[in-house]
Amino acid sequence: MSDPDPLQPLDFSNTEIAFSSKSDKELKKTAWLFSMMNNNSLVQLFSKVGLWAIKLHIPLTKTIIRNTIFHQFCGGETLIDSQKTIELLYEYDVQTILDYGAEGKSTEEDHNAVLAETLKAIEWAASNNSVPIVSTKITGMVDNVVLEKLHAGETLSDGDKRNFQLLQDRLEEICARAFDLNVGIFVDAEESWLQNPIDDLVLEMMVKYNKERVTVFNTYQMYNVNKLEHLKRDHQKCIESGVLFGAKLVRGAYMDKERQRAATLGYPSPIHKTKTETDDAFNHGITYCIQNHSSVVTCCASHNATSNLLQVQLMNDQKMAPNDSHAIFCQLFGMSDNITFNLSNAGFNAAKYVVYGPIKDVIPYLIRRTEENTSVTGEMSRELELLHNEMKRRAIS
Ligand SMILES: Cc1cc2nc3c(=O)[nH]c(=O)nc-3n(C[C@H](O)[C@H](O)[C@H](O)COP(=O)(O)OP(=O)(O)OC[C@H]3O[C@@H](n4cnc5c(N)ncnc54)[C@H](O)[C@@H]3O)c2cc1C
Numbered sequence: 001m002s003d004p005d006p007l008q009p010l011d012f013s014n015t016e017i018a019f020s021s022k023s024d025k026e027l028k029k030t031a032w033l034f035s036m037m038n039n040n041s042l043v044q045l046f047s048k049v050g051l052w053a054i055k056l057h058i059p060l061t062k063t064i065i066r067n068t069i070f071h072q073f074c075g076g077e078t079l080i081d082s083q084k085t086i087e088l089l090y091e092y093d094v095q096t097i098l099d100y101g102a103e104g105k106s107t108e109e110d111h112n113a114v115l116a117e118t119l120k121a122i123e124w125a126a127s128n129n130s131v132p133i134v135s136t137k138i139t140g141m142v143d144n145v146v147l148e149k150l151h152a153g154e155t156l157s158d159g160d161k162r163n164f165q166l167l168q169d170r171l172e173e174i175c176a177r178a179f180d181l182n183v184g185i186f187v188d189a190e191e192s193w194l195q196n197p198i199d200d201l202v203l204e205m206m207v208k209y210n211k212e213r214v215t216v217f218n219t220y221q222m223y224n225v226n227k228l229e230h231l232k233r234d235h236q237k238c239i240e241s242g243v244l245f246g247a248k249l250v251r252g253a254y255m256d257k258e259r260q261r262a263a264t265l266g267y268p269s270p271i272h273k274t275k276t277e278t279d280d281a282f283n284h285g286i287t288y289c290i291q292n293h294s295s296v297v298t299c300c301a302s303h304n305a306t307s308n309l310l311q312v313q314l315m316n317d318q319k320m321a322p323n324d325s326h327a328i329f330c331q332l333f334g335m336s337d338n339i340t341f342n343l344s345n346a347g348f349n350a351a352k353y354v355v356y357g358p359i360k361d362v363i364p365y366l367i368r369r370t371e372e373n374t375s376v377t378g379e380m381s382r383e384l385e386l387l388h389n390e391m392k393r394r395a396i397s
Pocket residue numbers: 187188189190219221223250251252253254255271272273274275276278301302303304330331332353
């Protein structure tokens with residue numbers, strides 16, 4: 001795989017553009033927060049006790065979390081709360097992908113609440129040019145046990161069958177509403193032992209709702225040794241069905257959990273053995289999708305500079321305009337502003353995943369973000385280095 005053209009005018013180290021939306025005070029606060037997250041012991045402590053401290057109502061926990069990591073990585077506790085963030089991003093031509101942060105829910109009441117919240121987000125997106133897509137997680141709408149049994153090919157009890165039918169109805173309602181209101185739906189990818197039924201359901205929705213434009217996107221975790229093949233397989237199925245294919249590519253968020261489960265249960269880990277193999281698979285996937293852009297809408301959902309530059313270079317090779325609606329770039333809110341803001345500044349379709357929801361519900365998401373930004377070697381994180389560079393440039397460090 002060739003490296004992106006070094007002559008590309010895009011420069012992800014341009015911190016002036018990256019942090020143009022932040023005042024000096026905000027920049028210093030963000031740098032302080034990332035220096036706290038750089039501390040591995042502090043992050044480990046939060047991972048262990050964060051959720052319990054909230055559940056046990058330990059005084060000040062919620063206030064501290066709200067004013068620090070929640071403020072950094074989430075839009076707000078509700079849609080209305082998130083509006084200021086969405087508007088600020090849009091001022092810089094950065095679009096928002098709304099993501100209600102509930103995961104691993106197990107009661108029917110919770111599942112219906114997630115459905116209601118997702119439908120609300122779709123209506124909101126339909127009336128806001130700044131929000132083209134809403135993201136959803138299947139595990140927010142059904143008990144994991146049902147997915148696990150289906151994935152393993154086990155027989156479902158009558159109760160499981162009913163719950164699965166309810167999930168199908170919920171997903172259908174979401175996709176139908178999104179289709180009617182011209183909003184996109186990203187379906188997140190989850191643990192590999194739940195994923196086959198998710199893939200089947202999403203493909204069914206693509207065939208139904210991607211006829212004239214892409215409403216439904218599936219997510220492909222390229223750290224999984226089978227995903228390049230699945231990506232091509234699903235694309236071919238969409239072609240055979242005469243519909244467009246929506247593919248959001250990620251590397252994958254559950255590597256340690258996947259490897260641990262495989263080791264405990266004694267099956268081969270489904271994760272590539274090295275980071276280089278994952279990178280190659282991701283970059284092959286992006287190449288395949290962009291080279292087939294007439295029938296694929298691709299989202300490069302990554303903080304990896306090389307992969308984002310690769311998509312830019314491939315678009316160039318394919319003579320696609322930067323704002324071609326078949327190529328999207330997306331990073332998580334609160335991370336990699338150097339990539340998002342430099343892409344939007346150069347006219348590309350750049351977006352942020354803006355997670356919102358009650359603090360107690362988004363704790364697992366916040367733990368993943370802090371773990372991603374910590375340092376086990378004592379080196380400064382990528383984010384912290386960029387923030388320091390900008391503080392130096394502004395002469396405020
Ligand atoms: C907009 C957006 C949406 C996302 N949605 C999802 C989703 O639906 N499902 C999901 O699972 N994740 C999702 N993620 C998270 C994503 O999967 C990655 O965990 C995260 O983005 C880090 O990968 P990267 O491409 O940004 O960059 P990098 O920092 O270059 O890559 C880190 C990733 O590489 C892989 N990796 C690291 N070390 C190794 C190793 N030794 N061997 C093999 N592989 C290795 C892991 O996947 C790790 O997360 C999303 C991310 C973004 C930006």
